[in-house]
Amino acid sequence: MSATLPLVNAQESRAATSAELVGLSKHFGSLKALDKVSLKIDAGSLHALLGENGAGKSTLVKCMMGFYQATSGQLVVDGRERSIPNPRAAQALGLGMVYQHFTLVPSLTATENLVINRPDCPAVINWEKEKASLTEFLSTMPFQIPLNVPIYKLASGQKQKLEIIKQLYLQSTLLILDEPTSVLTPSEATEVLSLVKSLCEQRRLSVLMITHKFREVSDFADTVSVLRQGRYTGGGKVADLSHQDMAAMMMGQSAATARPGSSGGTITTAKGRSNANDNDNDNDNDNDNDNDNATASNSNSNSNSNSNSNSNSNSILQLRGIKATPRSGAGLISIDSLDVEAGRIVGVAGVSGNGQSELMEILSGQRPLLSGSMQVDGQPYTPTRKAAREAGVRYLPEEPLLNACAARMSVAENIAFRNYDLKADGKPAWWLDRTAIRNHGKDMIAAFNVKTTSPGAPIDSLSGGNVQRAVLARELTGDIRLLIASNPCFGLDFTAVAETRERLRAARATGTAILLLSEDLDEILELADTIVVMSDGSINYQCSRDEADVPTIGHYMAGHAGDSTAPIHSAPV
Amino acid sequence: MSIPWHRPSWATPLARHSEALLIPVGALLAGFLLFALFLALQGKSPAEYYSLVYKAGFGSAFSWQNTLVRTAPLLLAALCVALPARLGLVVIGGEGAIVISGLACAQVAVLTQQAGTAPGMVLSLALMFIASALVGAAWIGAIGVLRHWRGVNETIASLLMTYIAIALMNHLVEGPMRDPNSLNKPSTAPLTDWQRVGQIPGLEVHWGLLAALICCIAAWLLIDRTTWGFGARIAGSNVRAAQLQGLPVGRMIIIVTAMAGACAGLAGAFEVAAIHGAANASLVSGIGYSGILVAFLARQNPLAIIPVAIMLAGFEASNGLVQRRMDLPDATVLVLQGIVFLAILSSETLYGRFRVFTPERWQPLPAEGEISTVQQGNPA
Numbered sequence: 032m033s034a035t036l037p038l039v040n041a042q043e044s045r046a047a048t049s050a051e052l053v054g055l056s057k058h059f060g061s062l063k064a065l066d067k068v069s070l071k072i073d074a075g076s077l078h079a080l081l082g083e084n085g086a087g088k089s090t091l092v093k094c095m096m097g098f099y100q101a102t103s104g105q106l107v108v109d110g111r112e113r114s115i116p117n118p119r120a121a122q123a124l125g126l127g128m129v130y131q132h133f134t135l136v137p138s139l140t141a142t143e144n145l146v147i148n149r150p151d152c153p154a155v156i157n158w159e160k161e162k163a164s165l166t167e168f169l170s171t172m173p174f175q176i177p178l179n180v181p182i183y184k185l186a187s188g189q190k191q192k193l194e195i196i197k198q199l200y201l202q203s204t205l206l207i208l209d210e211p212t213s214v215l216t217p218s219e220a221t222e223v224l225s226l227v228k229s230l231c232e233q234r235r236l237s238v239l240m241i242t243h244k245f246r247e248v249s250d251f252a253d254t255v256s257v258l259r260q261g262r263y264t265g266g267g268k269v270a271d272l273s274h275q276d277m278a279a280m281m282m283g284q285s286a287a288t289a290r291p292g293s294s295g296g297t298i299t300t301a302k303g304r305s306n307a308n309d310n311d312n313d314n315d316n317d318n319d320n321d322n323d324n325a326t327a328s329n330s331n332s333n334s335n336s337n338s339n340s341n342s343n344s345n346s347i348l349q350l351r352g353i354k355a356t357p358r359s360g361a362g363l364i365s366i367d368s369l370d371v372e373a374g375r376i377v378g379v380a381g382v383s384g385n386g387q388s389e390l391m392e393i394l395s396g397q398r399p400l401l402s403g404s405m406q407v408d409g410q411p412y413t414p415t416r417k418a419a420r421e422a423g424v425r426y427l428p429e430e431p432l433l434n435a436c437a438a439r440m441s442v443a444e445n446i447a448f449r450n451y452d453l454k455a456d457g458k459p460a461w462w463l464d465r466t467a468i469r470n471h472g473k474d475m476i477a478a479f480n481v482k483t484t485s486p487g488a489p490i491d492s493l494s495g496g497n498v499q500r501a502v503l504a505r506e507l508t509g510d511i512r513l514l515i516a517s518n519p520c521f522g523l524d525f526t527a528v529a530e531t532r533e534r535l536r537a538a539r540a541t542g543t544a545i546l547l548l549s550e551d552l553d554e555i556l557e558l559a560d561t562i563v564v565m566s567d568g569s570i571n572y573q574c575s576r577d578e579a580d581v582p583t584i585g586h587y588m589a590g591h592a593g594d595s596t597a598p599i600h601s602a603p604v
Numbered sequence: 605m606s607i608p609w610h611r612p613s614w615a616t617p618l619a620r621h622s623e624a625l626l627i628p629v630g631a632l633l634a635g636f637l638l639f640a641l642f643l644a645l646q647g648k649s650p651a652e653y654y655s656l657v658y659k660a661g662f663g664s665a666f667s668w669q670n671t672l673v674r675t676a677p678l679l680l681a682a683l684c685v686a687l688p689a690r691l692g693l694v695v696i697g698g699e700g701a702i703v704i705s706g707l708a709c710a711q712v713a714v715l716t717q718q719a720g721t722a723p724g725m726v727l728s729l730a731l732m733f734i735a736s737a738l739v740g741a742a743w744i745g746a747i748g749v750l751r752h753w754r755g756v757n758e759t760i761a762s763l764l765m766t767y768i769a770i771a772l773m774n775h776l777v778e779g780p781m782r783d784p785n786s787l788n789k790p791s792t793a794p795l796t797d798w799q800r801v802g803q804i805p806g807l808e809v810h811w812g813l814l815a816a817l818i819c820c821i822a823a824w825l826l827i828d829r830t831t832w833g834f835g836a837r838i839a840g841s842n843v844r845a846a847q848l849q850g851l852p853v854g855r856m857i858i859i860v861t862a863m864a865g866a867c868a869g870l871a872g873a874f875e876v877a878a879i880h881g882a883a884n885a886s887l888v889s890g891i892g893y894s895g896i897l898v899a900f901l902a903r904q905n906p907l908a909i910i911p912v913a914i915m916l917a918g919f920e921a922s923n924g925l926v927q928r929r930m931d932l933p934d935a936t937v938l939v940l941q942g943i944v945f946l947a948i949l950s951s952e953t954l955y956g957r958f959r960v961f962t963p964e965r966w967q968p969l970p971a972e973g974e975i976s977t978v979q980q981g982n983p984a
């Protein structure tokens with residue numbers, strides 16, 4: 032075995048790769064997922080690929096990576112026409128990809144995943160040596176990943192970082208990123224993209240980046256291409272294009288008036304109404320952990336909202352003294368007190384991996400409680416189907432295809448999961464009404480703009496954003512008292528982001544209590560009435576939206592809770 | 605296309621069903637072809653083989669009867685695999701459940717042999733079958749319990765429990781439950797005549813066939829047409845999604861494995877009460893394992909199990925004749941089964957690949973048109 036120390040700065044031999052697509056088409060049957068697309072990625076440039084959900088972005092990069100064979104068209108790498116019959120051939124050409132869905136082996140640790148992915152992986156692995164060289168390699172990275180914990184115990188943010196690290200470790204010279212920052216906090220995203228960008232500037236790497244965030248395009252990309260319904264609709268130097276121009280290319284000329292900024296974190300919408308919500312909410316404390324029931328002080332907030340709850344403490348969700356084991360690491364998930372009131376959105380900010388996924392699992396009955404109590408509407412709550420239905424509790428977990436869908440069942444069936452066992456009059460049904468399921472599916476597909484070939488198509492044939500829309504259609508329809516949502520806009524294009532956020536606001540306006548777990552701080556600042564910060568498995572900070580101060584929140588997200596325990600991993604602020 | 609063409613409403617279901625039918629049939633034919641090649645390589649005539657199979661399995665009323673007698677337990681054994689499979693469990697312990705419940709049937713028969721009156725006799729027969737179903741349900745249900753509460757792999761557990769069942773039967777039949785009169789083949793005491801299950805009038809096949817057919821239809825209705833079955837399919841496809849919907853996954857696992865076990869239990873009871881007349885080593889006949897093949901060939905669909913089981917039973921019924929006439933070894937039918945099994949498993953990758961079977965693709969971007977018209981009517 033040759034001594035390959037895969038350090039980034041020892042990588043002088045490999046320089047950035049350029050690539051060009053010429054008239055690339057990919058048909059699935061007669062569905063033209065890509066229709067004669069041409070674009071060019073210069074060596075050392077960061078090229079962004081934009082397009083609405085289902086535009087064909089993932090299909091394009093899968094053709095480049097050898098997962099799909101293009102129906103027609105050429106692929107030129109470093110000036111030579113190449114055919115890429117399989118992913119191994121792509122890797123040999125220096126093409127590496129970070130996928131929209133994770134590809135790490137869940138039962139293996141980070142170390143094991145990285146080493147087995149090396150093309151020159153030796154038959155007998157000297158783990159001590161590998162660990163040492165990996166630790167050294169990681170020390171050049173701007174973020175840390177627990178190396179010896181099985182992947183399935185990591186949260187999606189950590190997995191995403193590891194996916195990028197893996198490609199750098201594999202010495203890819205053309206990196207393809209499929210929505211790389213969906214699960215990162217803005218500061219992490221900035222950091223990852225700055226790193227990637229600096230590697231581009233040193234001409235070690237060229238990058239093709241799929242994204243839905245215009246801000247990332249204008250801040251980091253050199254050039255951009257836009258797809259719409261499988262066709263190339265425009266592009267060029269980022270410096271020459273405004274967000275409106277790009278939006279127009281994405282949505283067609285008619286939609287040029289849409290607000291592209293809404294996914295970029297500008298807080299421009301629905302402020303009037305929500306402001307009123309917050310006015311009476313001025314008595315929060317900096318550190319509420321041992322404060323008896325800090326949120327109870329919000330209980331008079333119903334003075335303005337059109338919630339129909341009549342008690343004066345209209346807490347819909349009440350968590351007290353919750354303790355549970357985390358997925359990884361020592362310590363406990365420990366939530367002393369969390370309240371969500373009718374007609375309000377409580378945003379849980381935090382770096383991924385600090386207990387948010389566990390909180391979701393606790394609330395949806397997938398993770399047993401060691402102690403503590405959960406109440407919905409003043410009643411003790413155990414998340415069974417019956418209880419969830421009676422209390423009107425709905426869930427939007429992260430990674431919907433993995434956590435909320437039956438991949439092999441159809442889109443219509445997946446949309447029916449909440450109500451297939453009820454007749455139209457709400458009585459329990461024994462016989463499956465398949466016509467009703469199909470019709471309901473059709474309605475929902477239309478109402479939520481799910482792009483699918485038919486209601487009967489299996490849900491895993493949909494593009495990432497459309498899976499999310501199908502799950503939104505299911506969970507946001509009906510009589511909802513409490514919604515627990517985790518990264519609801521993950522992977523959605525900007526119109527869908529605006530639409531989804533509007534739906535959340537509309538739900539709030541009708542008195543739904545919403546617990547919004549999001550790794551996108553902008554989203555929380557935009558939507559939440561109350562913001563809490565989760566770090567190291569517990570809530571260490573709480574404030575109203577008016578008091579929200581990004582540096583302070585960042586400070587608590589990084590785990591500076593005033594107590595001495597160190598966070599699971601540090602996020603630089 | 606200038607004239608908008610509307611897909612007729614029956615096109616989609618028709619195409620889907622044709623796909624579900626034609627792909628396995630194609631795979632089956634491919635398997636038969638490969639096996640023909642295997643025969644030809646040994647200098648045997650494939651044509652003679654298949655014509656003998658046809659003659660001995662399906663050629664006459666007598667051969668049909670022979671085939672259908674073998675079909676009955678095969679149907680029930682296949683259900684024992686197919687039901688848990690719809691929940692994502694691979695249970696291969698049908699053989700053990702058949703053996704152990706056959707034993708229970710014989711034991712209840714012995715205990716109730718004294719019944720003299722007509723109601724007593726009916727009660728005795730009913731008890732034999734109820735006991736067998738319950739023992740089978742407990743046997744496979746235990747695998748579900750182990751799986752749910754202890755995380756024990758159900759495939760390994762069911763395989764190991766089959767060994768336990770066979771050992772237990774051998775011990776009991778040769779020891780405590782042995783009929784002293786059974787000299788060269790240790791057996792339990794024989795069932796009295798009225799305890800034997802008779803034949804369906806005019807068919808010369810015992811009632812087990814009807815019972816098994818009813819079980820298949822009931823299982824299909826349960827899984828494919830009830831809301832409970834829909835929930836089970838969600839859990840079978842993604843446990844996390846099922847939990848998120850608040851479905852009682854553990855309870856489903858236990859109920860389904862118990863039902864699967866009850867089916868195998870009935871198979872054991874019919875083997876004892878309709879065929880052997882006592883419990884002995886003949887109960888270990890490999891039906892439980894053939895059931896695995898049937899279930900997979902039928903892609904775990906309880907209705908598709910019926911034709912597949914009949915076909916396989918025909919091959920098994922013809923095995924003796926084929927061996928004698930063509931001088932082929934006993935294991936030939938196993939080779940055929942293996943080849944067909946591989947062909948069917950490989951054909952799994954073909955679903956969704958053929959344009960004829962996906963009506964959405966008959967027309968360029970039909971769904972796109974459908975959706976964009978809807979979009980216009982919808983506030984963005």
Ligand SMILES: Nc1ncnc2c1ncn2[C@@H]1O[C@H](COP(=O)(O)OP(=O)(O)OP(=O)(O)O)[C@@H](O)[C@H]1O
Nearest residue numbers: 059064084085086087088089090493494495496497
């Ligand atoms: N394997 C497949 N079989 C059939 N259709 C497919 C397949 N993969 C993708 N499609 C279809 O191709 C189109 C483009 O999908 P693709 O995944 O490339 O979209 P995308 O631009 O990545 O969208 P998103 O932003 O939602 O991820 C979609 O209409 C999708 O349904």
Ligand SMILES: [Mg+2]
Nearest residue numbers: 089131494495
């Ligand atoms: Mg995609």
